[in-house]
Amino acid sequence: MSTYDTIVIGAGHNGLVCATLLAKAGQRVLVLEANDCIGGLAASREFHPGFHASVAQSFYALPGTLIKDLGLAKHGFEAASAPMDTIALSPDEGPVTIGDESVSGVSADDASAYQRYRRQLKTFAAALAPFWEKTMPGIGGNSLKELLTFAHMGLKLRMLGKDDMLEFLRVASLPMRDLVDEHFESEALKAALCWDGIVGSKLAPRSPNQAVLTLLNRMAGSHSGQHSLPAGGTRGFVSALRGAAEEAGVEIRLGAAVKNVLIEGDENGQRCRGVILVDGETVNANKVVSNADPKTTFLKLVGTPHLEIEFSNRIRRLRCDGFVAKLHLALKDRPQFTGVSTPDGRIILAPSMDAIEFAFDDAKYGHSSEHPVMEILIPSLRQPNLAPPGQHVLSAQIMYVPANPEGGWTQASRQALLDKLMAVLERYAPGIGALTLSAELLTPADLETQYHVTHGHWHHAEPAIDQLLMMRPTYEAAQYRTPIEGLYLCGAGAHPGGDLTGNPGRNAAREMLI
Known part of the structure; x- marks a missing residue:
């Protein structure tokens, strides 16, 4: 029976960050990942033969200090030297190009403002x-x-x-x-x-x-929140995280789904002693840190019999409804967006705040919007190895798409949403339908199933004011420690939240090393 200092549940980027820092401090660390690849939502996927994309499609919140702390440059990852422009397209205005310090395509007053x-x-x-x-x-x-x-x-x-x-x-x-x-x-x-x-x-x-x-x-x-896409993209980031982890001595096991956290109790209270895998294997450890979302961690892996009822109820009430879908297109040539010379920046198809608001209202009541809004990248323009020579990948984040729509996700409802998305794209990039070899649509329900994230929420729990800072995800578990001795959190459901920052993983490691 194997024994480790720490077991990390989940090989998403926060789990790998936490594991690497613990191993650098001399611990024997095991990372257990249910899927057959690492990286979580940043993992690269082949959605059509020869075409690759990831759910997390760009960098805008990754701190430079984390790259340095983990030595990621040694393993091939460096932040982009400059951010991408954001291009806002609208049928009522010309293209608006937004940079770090300036904006064009607007009035002089707006540019100064x-x-x-x-x-x-x-x-x-x-x-x-x-x-x-x-x-x-x-x-x-x-x-x-x-x-x-x-x-x-x-x-x-x-x-x-x-x-x-x-x-x-x-x-x-x-x-x-x-x-x-x-x-x-x-x-x-x-x-x-x-x-x-x-x-x-x-x-x-x-x-x-x-x-x-x-x-x-x-x-x-990096870049004060402006989006960037380094040469290696998210795939290079995940590869560098793995290199840093393995160099530090971290053991990573893929296809190793955790069924339960092993908890022992006596008159002195409860303590985490390791995990039990789905295949029945028990792995012992002095500490366990979960990169899974809080609901999965406490309600599934720990179980309510081991928790106070008030704490269990707070976890049940966490708001974590995913509202983002992903669209990947395999294209046989570069698309051309009206008014955009080269689509190598980030493109926003949301012509007004009302358009965003109305799409939100549709999803709030369980429907996909008739007029979807989205954020688009053509990452293959900066990473040619994502597609065959001369061909391209379109990666889009779609707001707002409910995790559990009225009537559920059926083949018909998926096709209806895909048709709406393609109609929007055709309006801004005429002829894109004829360029499309294949389309992959991932709803929040798909993200939940494939990436084990409750309701497919990016941040594991809504980053609302009552679920932020010293209340994230809830009190008694907001400082990475949990009510069960030896059990910690390191995922996006912990402070400061989601996005590709690595801060929850880094902060959790520091707490565990005190």
């Missing part, structure tokens, strides 16, 4: 950046170290200066629509800027809550 908007958000993002890479202390009974974290946060905000601090406190909980309406006139520009705060969440431009905080979290990464 954009520079002020970016400067202000960068200031706010820089003030918050240290706290995405730290454990957020709980409320009450804090140690000196935890009190110093709160004091550090207060100091960083105070150092903004009175005007910026007051402005931060005002805008931090604004709906994205209110924020961009204050600055701009162009509908296409406003819709594209809203997108970066709400994508992946069950939010629309008018939704109150935390979209601005989510945006500031994303802006703490």
Whole structure:
């Protein structure tokens, strides 16, 4: 019977980050992955012979410090030297091209306002950046170290200066629509800027809550939240993570699904002792850290008999409805989008904030929108090995698509959604249908089935204000530790949340090494 210092459940990027840092600290670490490949939502998949894509399609929140901490450059991964432009397309306006410091295709007033908007958000993002890479202390009974974290946060905000601090406190909980309406006139520009705060969440431009905080979290990464696609893409990132993990001594087992976390109890309480695999094998460990989402971890792998009823109920009530679908197209030639000379940036097909809002309303009531909105990349323009020579991959994130639509996902409902998506694409890229060799549509239900993520939610749990910071995913499990001694969380359901950041995995490893 094998015994390890730590078992990591799930070889998504956070699990690999956590495992590598633990192994670098001298631990014997085993990563167990249910699928036959590593990387989770960042894993590359061959969706048509010779054509490859991944669910996570670009980088915008990956911190440079993580690349350095893990030595990923040694294993072939380096962040892109420059971000991509974002191109917002609309039938009512010409193309709007959005860069880090400037925007074109809009009025002079909007162009000037954009520079002020970016400067202000960068200031706010820089003030918050240290706290995405730290454990957020709980409320009450804090140690000196935890009190110093709160004091550090207060100091960083105070150092903004009175005007910026007051402005931060005002805008931090604004709906994205209110924020961009204050600055701009162009509908296409406003819709594209809203997108970066709400994508992946069950939010629309008018939704109150935390979209601005989510945006500031994303802006703490490389290129201040602007999207990039390094030469190796997500496939190169996952390969480098594996190289770093194996160099550190991490053992990775694929096709090794965990059935239960092994828990023993006595008069002194319960303690995690390892895991039991689906095939019946028991693997012992002093600690187990789960990269699975909180509902899967506690309700399936641990089981409610081992949990207090109040804690179980809070986990059951976590909001984690996936609202993003993925579309992959195998194309026999490069598509041409109207008004775009070369589609090698990120393209937003959401002509207005109302278009986004109406698509959200449809999904909220269990229907796929009649007028879908989406974000598109042609990653093969930067990574030719994703497709055969001269051919291309289109990768699109579709907002909003319900995980459990009225009537369920049937072949007919899938085809109906695909037809709508192709009609939208044809409107902006005439002739794309004739270029399409094959299409793969992954609904949130597919993401749940194939990637073992409850309801297919990107972030494992909605990044709402009551499920963020020292409350993520809920109290008694918000500092990576759980109510069961020896059991930890390291996935997107832990602070600071989802996206390709690695921060939950890094923060969890630090807690486990204390």
